[in-house]
Amino acid sequence: MASDTLIKVRDLVVSYGDYRAVGGVSFSVERGELYALLGTNGAGKTSTLETLEGHRAPFSGTVTAFGLSPRDRRSVRPRTGIMLQESGFAPTLTVLETVKLFGALSGRGDDARRVVEVAGLAEKARVRVSQLSGGEKRKLDFATAIYGTPELIFLDEPTAGLDIEARDQLWAAVDVIRGQGATVILTTHYLEEAEQHADRIGLMHRGKIRMEGSFRELARSFPAKVHFEAAVEQASIPFPAEATGPYSWVIATDDAERDVYELQSWARRHEIGIHGLAVRRASLDDIFRTLSR
Amino acid sequence: MLTIAKYEAIQMLRDPLVIIMSTVMPLGMAGFLYWQIGDVDISPVAAMIPFIMGAFVVYGAAVTALASRRQNLFLKRLRCTAESDAGIVLGLVSTLVLLAVIEAVGVLAVFAVLQTPPANILLTVVVGILVLALYVGFALATAGFTKSADSAQVTTIPVAMGLIGIATWVMVTGTETLTGLKLALPGGAAVELALGAWRGIEWADAAIPMLITLVWTAIAFLAAKVFFKWEPRR
Numbered sequence: 062m063a064s065d066t067l068i069k070v071r072d073l074v075v076s077y078g079d080y081r082a083v084g085g086v087s088f089s090v091e092r093g094e095l096y097a098l099l100g101t102n103g104a105g106k107t108s109t110l111e112t113l114e115g116h117r118a119p120f121s122g123t124v125t126a127f128g129l130s131p132r133d134r135r136s137v138r139p140r141t142g143i144m145l146q147e148s149g150f151a152p153t154l155t156v157l158e159t160v161k162l163f164g165a166l167s168g169r170g171d172d173a174r175r176v177v178e179v180a181g182l183a184e185k186a187r188v189r190v191s192q193l194s195g196g197e198k199r200k201l202d203f204a205t206a207i208y209g210t211p212e213l214i215f216l217d218e219p220t221a222g223l224d225i226e227a228r229d230q231l232w233a234a235v236d237v238i239r240g241q242g243a244t245v246i247l248t249t250h251y252l253e254e255a256e257q258h259a260d261r262i263g264l265m266h267r268g269k270i271r272m273e274g275s276f277r278e279l280a281r282s283f284p285a286k287v288h289f290e291a292a293v294e295q296a297s298i299p300f301p302a303e304a305t306g307p308y309s310w311v312i313a314t315d316d317a318e319r320d321v322y323e324l325q326s327w328a329r330r331h332e333i334g335i336h337g338l339a340v341r342r343a344s345l346d347d348i349f350r351t352l353s354r
Numbered sequence: 355m356l357t358i359a360k361y362e363a364i365q366m367l368r369d370p371l372v373i374i375m376s377t378v379m380p381l382g383m384a385g386f387l388y389w390q391i392g393d394v395d396i397s398p399v400a401a402m403i404p405f406i407m408g409a410f411v412v413y414g415a416a417v418t419a420l421a422s423r424r425q426n427l428f429l430k431r432l433r434c435t436a437e438s439d440a441g442i443v444l445g446l447v448s449t450l451v452l453l454a455v456i457e458a459v460g461v462l463a464v465f466a467v468l469q470t471p472p473a474n475i476l477l478t479v480v481v482g483i484l485v486l487a488l489y490v491g492f493a494l495a496t497a498g499f500t501k502s503a504d505s506a507q508v509t510t511i512p513v514a515m516g517l518i519g520i521a522t523w524v525m526v527t528g529t530e531t532l533t534g535l536k537l538a539l540p541g542g543a544a545v546e547l548a549l550g551a552w553r554g555i556e557w558a559d560a561a562i563p564m565l566i567t568l569v570w571t572a573i574a575f576l577a578a579k580v581f582f583k584w585e586p587r588r
Contacts, residue, residue: 116433116585138436145434149427153368154361165357166435205431 084268100265139168142206152191169209180204283343358445396469401548408489411454420497473554491574498581
């Protein structure tokens with residue numbers, strides 16, 4: 062089956078005066094994917110995202126969405142929903158009016174009441190934006206992005222400021238939209254969300270994508286950790302082990318299955334009791350910390 | 355564009371301060387001028403009406419609205435939609451322009467009934483449109499370097515006072531002396547045209563002031579293109 066690439070980024074450079082925020086980034090996003098762009102503060106992910114959205118022109122390099130320049134608003138925007146990192150709403154308009162306004166301008170058709178309900182704001186439909194909490198404004202932001210079920214949705218820190226229930230509700234809504242074929246590009250500080258929901262992850266650091274792949278692929282390139290308890294001296298353990306407490310040890314391993322087998326064989330040979338044996342794969346947190354060091 | 359204008363109108367109707375500033379102030383000033391000098395000759399007062407409406411209804415309110423909507427990222431959000439930049443700007447200012455037109459037409463109609471109607475109605479309409487366009491252009495340019503709604507109180511003073519000051523000076527002293535300077539200053543030729551339209555200027559005599567007014571309107575929009583910003587400075 063031929064690939065259907067919605068977003069193509071080649072050697073993207075974004076500069077603000079002398080400051081180079083993005084220094085040569087390349088990646089692509091296929092139709093139906095959820096691609097998470099993660100990074101440390103100042104890594105360049107918002108600049109990259111804003112260039113993909115068409116808010117910013119590249120200093121050099123090329124960016125296309127649906128094969129077009131993202132700055133071709135008339136062609137690209139009716140197919141694109143954008144949830145900005147910060148709200149920008151008229152405080153005196155109500156929630157329903159706001160969704161109707163941005164819905165009408167989106168170039169897509171939908172029922173504003175349905176969208177308000179999907180975003181979890183049905184009870185606030187007639188409330189003015191100035192009276193909403195920060196989390197409710199994020200929901201409103203989400204509502205304007207998903208109006209008319211666009212083919213491509215940008216979610217910039219979608220769950221920042223939302224409680225657990227609201228986060229689950231938002232992700233359930235994203236799953237429904239993805240089920241209808243939408244492609245999602247996400248940035249988030251909640252790494253577990255990227256782990257759970259992203260098909261592929263691009264890890265940015267200092268203006269470049271340092272690693273890219275599915276979470277499994279990323280995790281494979283980092284050692285797993287074997288945790289166990291045994292009343293032995295460090296020197297007697299047949300692997301370089303790190304003490305995490307009295308007789309609590311952790312071993313970094315590239316092949317957890319092999320090393321656990323060898324550890325258990327060693328324990329049997331020496332009649333040593335091993336307790337609390339657990340293998341923990343590298344989490345996105347671990348990968349992220351390693352990357353930013 | 356019409357959708358944005360509709361919701362701008364809704365926002366305006368929900369803000370009593372904006373309504374007072376954009377109706378009570380200009381209509382009060384028009385009434386004051388009429389009370390002071392209108393019973394002698396209505397034409398100078400009528401010539402000032404587009405400037406009063408432009409300054410109080412369009413210019414100040416547009417700069418304040420644009421700066422505040424940029425600061426809270428409303429402009430950026432509008433640019434997330436399929437609407438063109440021109441459509442967004444027109445939508446944002448058209449409500450104010452429409453209000454200014456309604457007020458100006460109403461006031462001039464009252465003047466016409468109380469005194470004499472304009473000798474050249476078409477020219478009166480053209481001058482009114484040009485003056486309001488001049489204020490819109492300057493509003494977009496001024497909004498470019500106005501950080502917030504609060505700072506608009508300061509940044510709008512030079513243009514608002516400048517244009518009204520020039521118009522008043524030209525209206526009071528006439529263009530017999532310092533003709534070149536008075537016509538060349540922004541708004542000078544426009545007030546000369548507005549006076550002429552009420553008193554019955556020939557189209558041929560209106561050509562040069564009209565050209566100068568057109569040039570100033572073009573300069574205002576060029577300044578708008580150069581200075582206007584959609585997002586707060588990073």
